Amino acid sequence: MKARILIRPKEGILDAQGKAVERALPALGFEGVGRVHIGRLVELEIENADQLESLCEKLLANPLIEDYEIEQIGES
Amino acid sequence: MGVTWGVLQFPGSCDERDALNACSLAGDAQLVWHDDRDLGGIDAVVVPGGFSYGDYLRAGAIAQFSPAMGAVAEFAAAGGPVLGICNGFQVLCEAGLLPGALLANENLRFNCLQVDLIAGDSDSPFMRGIENGERLSIPAKHQTGRFFAPEETLDRLEANRQIAFRYAPGQNPNGSLRDIAGVTNETGNVLGLMPHPEHAVDIGAGGSADGLRLFAALGMVAA
Numbered sequence: 558m559k560a561r562i563l564i565r566p567k568e569g570i571l572d573a574q575g576k577a578v579e580r581a582l583p584a585l586g587f588e589g590v591g592r593v594h595i596g597r598l599v600e601l602e603i604e605n606a607d608q609l610e611s612l613c614e615k616l617l618a619n620p621l622i623e624d625y626e627i628e629q630i631g632e633s
Numbered sequence: 634m635g636v637t638w639g640v641l642q643f644p645g646s647c648d649e650r651d652a653l654n655a656c657s658l659a660g661d662a663q664l665v666w667h668d669d670r671d672l673g674g675i676d677a678v679v680v681p682g683g684f685s686y687g688d689y690l691r692a693g694a695i696a697q698f699s700p701a702m703g704a705v706a707e708f709a710a711a712g713g714p715v716l717g718i719c720n721g722f723q724v725l726c727e728a729g730l731l732p733g734a735l736l737a738n739e740n741l742r743f744n745c746l747q748v749d750l751i752a753g754d755s756d757s758p759f760m761r762g763i764e765n766g767e768r769l770s771i772p773a774k775h776q777t778g779r780f781f782a783p784e785e786t787l788d789r790l791e792a793n794r795q796i797a798f799r800y801a802p803g804q805n806p807n808g809s810l811r812d813i814a815g816v817t818n819e820t821g822n823v824l825g826l827m828p829h830p831e832h833a834v835d836i837g838a839g840g841s842a843d844g845l846r847l848f849a850a851l852g853m854v855a856a
Binding site: 570571573574577597616617619621622 | 690691694695698727733734736737738739740741779781782783808
């Protein structure tokens with residue numbers, strides 16, 4: 558199957574990248590933007606979909622600091 | 634001479650030569666290529682700094698799966714002393730050999746500066762001869778050095794005396810929680826820290842040789 562995995566910093570963990578972008582926006586004239594969070598998007602094709610969870614836990618995300626969501630985007 | 638050190642070398646390592654130099658001042662030392670599953674009868678391991686495998690995905694994330702790291706995990710489980718510096722600290726955290734994780738510096742910059750570390754109360758073999766509360770002057774250079782662990786883990790680390798080093802008050806360069814610069818595993822034989830003791834082994838090059846003490850410690854008899 559084809560899958561899309563969205564990985565982002567856990568709620569409550571300082572997201573330094575998101576903060577930097579948030580602070581840069583007013584300088585560009587974009588007011589009223591807040592709670593910017595930056596994550597990572599991984600797309601892959603996998604033969605054995607049962608392995609997706611453990612693949613995320615072991616490599617794609619660090620469960621201590623990141624949450625992930627798996628979305629199936631098609632049969633390959 | 635006593636201690637024979639193995640210094641891992643990943644594609645993207647950049648501090649392995651200085652680590653090799655520091656180790657050879659405190660014993661014999663050899664490089665261990667990342668593809669090597671055989672550590673070759675060494676007494677201690679250094680996982681050095683740099684940008685292993687380009688630090689793709691997350692700093693240290695990919696290196697944990699190298700054959701050499703598989704051997705290091707077994708070595709550590711058998712009680713072998715393992716010192717992770719900077720990227721090596723990140724690798725050991727990613728591999729689950731040390732608690733916590735390293736996040737991007739709070740200021741998002743690559744920081745490069747000399748910092749004072751305060752030694753913790755620790756039974757680690759790398760801390761022999763280093764007293765609780767002693768100050769060591771060591772350079773730090775990194776962009777992903779903000780130590781993070783959940784509050785209950787931080788409490789447990791403190792209770793178990795697993796905090797080997799903290800940044801001196803006012804000198805935390807990265808926003809690390811509780812000013813933590815280095816931690817050990819529960820048994821103390823694995824120690825990771827962000828600052829670079831291997832860059833502080835010669836007073837003529839950098840003004841401090843305090844880093845040498847971590848390497849010399851292994852040669853000392855346990856108290």
